[in-house]
Amino acid sequence: MKALFSSGLLLFIAGTAAAQTRPASVTFLNPATVAPAKGYSHAAQVDLGSSTMLIISGQVALDAQGAVVGPGNVGQQAEQAFANLKAIVEAAGGTMRDVVKLSYFLLDVSQLPAVRTVRDRYINTSTPPASTAVQVSKLFRxxxxxxxxxxxxxxKKQSTR
Known part of the structure; x- marks a missing residue:
């Protein structure tokens, strides 16, 4: 029994090591329709075979020229952030219905209802994505x-033959 367990463990370890040596197909995306990314990418696209996972960097209220939209107005800032998210998802060939997870970082979490009002214009409200909301003390600007x-x-689009 000990030999069988040891053999199974070795096979598991070998399989795990082999899986880790095969790099996933990852590409990075920086659409011209959002503010230029400086020192990061707006999104990482991971090929999952029949679909693509799109991991999108945090989006803020910067327009395509890098100017802040809606200073002091969380609703206007949420509108710009969601517009940026939508532009990135669409640049990758998706729609906002493909969003499965949203994470919010707010200076004042009591403003979340205003953010949700904007969000509801962008997502499928009957099956909303998983989400997390966190109050933070400061953002980068x-x-x-x-x-x-x-x-x-x-x-991924299925080919029709």
């Missing part, structure tokens, strides 16, 4: 009130 990151699973 003083004018920013929130940051929103997302993950999407985008089905």
């Amino acid at each position: 003083d004018e920013l009130l929130l940051e929103i990151e997302a993950t999407a699973i985008i089905p």
Whole structure:
């Protein structure tokens, strides 16, 4: 029995090591429709075979030229952040219905209802994505009130023969 367990453990370890040596197919995306990324990518696309996982960096209220939209107004800032998320998802060939996870980072979590009002114009409210909301003490620029990151699973188009 001990030999059988040891053999199974060795096979598991060998299989795990082999899986880790095969790099996943990952590409990075920086659409021109959102503010230029400086020192990071807006999204990482991971090929999952029949679909693509899109991991989107936190989006804030910066327009395509990098200017802050809606200083002091969480609703306007949420609108810009969601517009940025939508632009990135669409650049990867998806729609906002493909978003499966949203994470919110807010200076004031009591503003979450205003953010949800905007969110509901972008997502499928009958099956909303999983989400997390966190209150933070500061974001990378003083004018920013929130940051929103997302993950999407985008089905690949089936070829018709």
